[in-house]
Amino acid sequence: MLMKIEIFTPNRISIIIGTFAALLLVLLEVFLAWLGLYKWSYSIVFVSASVGFIFVYIISYLLLNKLLINKIFPLYKIISEPKNEQSFKKSLNILKKANVDVANWVVQKNQEIDRLKKNEKFRREFLSNVSHELKTPLFSIQGYITTLLEGGLEDESINRKFLEKADKNINRMISIIQDLETISKIENNEIELHYENFEITSLIKEIFEMLETKAAKRGIKLFLINPSKPYFVHADRQRIADVLYNLVLNSINYGKDNGHTTIYIHDLNEKILVEVSDNGIGIEEKYLERIFERFFRIDKSRSRDSGGTGLGLSIVKHILESHQQNIYVKSTYGVGSSFSFTLNKA
Numbered sequence: 001m002l003m004k005i006e007i008f009t010p011n012r013i014s015i016i017i018g019t020f021a022a023l024l025l026v027l028l029e030v031f032l033a034w035l036g037l038y039k040w041s042y043s044i045v046f047v048s049a050s051v052g053f054i055f056v057y058i059i060s061y062l063l064l065n066k067l068l069i070n071k072i073f074p075l076y077k078i079i080s081e082p083k084n085e086q087s088f089k090k091s092l093n094i095l096k097k098a099n100v101d102v103a104n105w106v107v108q109k110n111q112e113i114d115r116l117k118k119n120e121k122f123r124r125e126f127l128s129n130v131s132h133e134l135k136t137p138l139f140s141i142q143g144y145i146t147t148l149l150e151g152g153l154e155d156e157s158i159n160r161k162f163l164e165k166a167d168k169n170i171n172r173m174i175s176i177i178q179d180l181e182t183i184s185k186i187e188n189n190e191i192e193l194h195y196e197n198f199e200i201t202s203l204i205k206e207i208f209e210m211l212e213t214k215a216a217k218r219g220i221k222l223f224l225i226n227p228s229k230p231y232f233v234h235a236d237r238q239r240i241a242d243v244l245y246n247l248v249l250n251s252i253n254y255g256k257d258n259g260h261t262t263i264y265i266h267d268l269n270e271k272i273l274v275e276v277s278d279n280g281i282g283i284e285e286k287y288l289e290r291i292f293e294r295f296f297r298i299d300k301s302r303s304r305d306s307g308g309t310g311l312g313l314s315i316v317k318h319i320l321e322s323h324q325q326n327i328y329v330k331s332t333y334g335v336g337s338s339f340s341f342t343l344n345k346a
């Protein structure tokens, strides 16, 4: 919404002052005529009033313009940062322009305030998510330890099992904290990307090896299409390894038993597109745009059981964005999902 601000222009003010001056002159002449010091004549009155008007108009117009330029320019500069004072002076309609600029500035500031308010809301949500996520494992650990202290320690049937469960929850807390650290480092630009040229298919094979056992447990097969041709890319190898690890891990965690995960490499002109695709549970359309949010998980218990923190995809997105690359997701609920991202060729 554009705010309407009424402003008196130098022109308008000068007309008013000039008219006043002309009226004063006429009054003076009437007064002098009345005193008998002056011989009244319409033409002289008319000419002197006109000359008075024009003279006063020009003087006040020039003075006002100068004053306005001196007064308004600093303010105007803050808002619109014009290139130089000279070009600014050239603009005949300073106030009209200022009027529009001030209105635009108001709109811009309002948008900025809206954005800050949104960030504030996001920050509050984030804090409550973090504390909630940490509280869950912490309370479980507390429960196990209390049980152990209250006699469970001597009970051979549960003592080991409870310690193992407590250990699992501690690991969960550690992975949440590690993920949070990664995110905050990326967001604060504290992570320097170490660009290098490397071959992507060998990195994919390394990631497959790391996740082989996990996949095998669910009977999920891992495929790489077009593995014979080497593809060199220019990126931070370790960070891209994190991206691939997260995407393949998700494809296993949210895959179907005896399903498959396939990575395709597509050759685009200056880039390559890496596509991680699965025939798993899929993602409903309405969640698609939210899955990259921090802590967003569609099925919290499924994610938690598989050790997920809900931070994986947001880390993935951050890493790719800091490489100035994009990630795309396609998914059909019940059929499968595919995540693809681009990388610059070496």
Ligand SMILES: Nc1ncnc2c1ncn2[C@@H]1O[C@H](COP(=O)(O)OP(=O)(O)O)[C@@H](O)[C@H]1O
Binding pocket: 246, 250, 251, 253, 254, 255, 278, 280, 281, 282, 283, 291, 292, 296, 297, 298, 299, 303, 304, 307, 308, 309, 310, 311, 312, 313, 314, 337
């Ligand atoms: N390949 C996939 N298939 C189905 N759903 C997925 C897939 N990848 C991610 N998701 C959904 O997106 C959510 C967010 O993923 P992510 O950020 O990796 O968190 P996490 O795996 O820790 O839950 C997951 O909880 C899951 O619901």
Ligand SMILES: [Mg+2]
Binding pocket: 246, 249, 250, 308, 309, 310, 312, 313
């Ligand atoms: Mg994940």
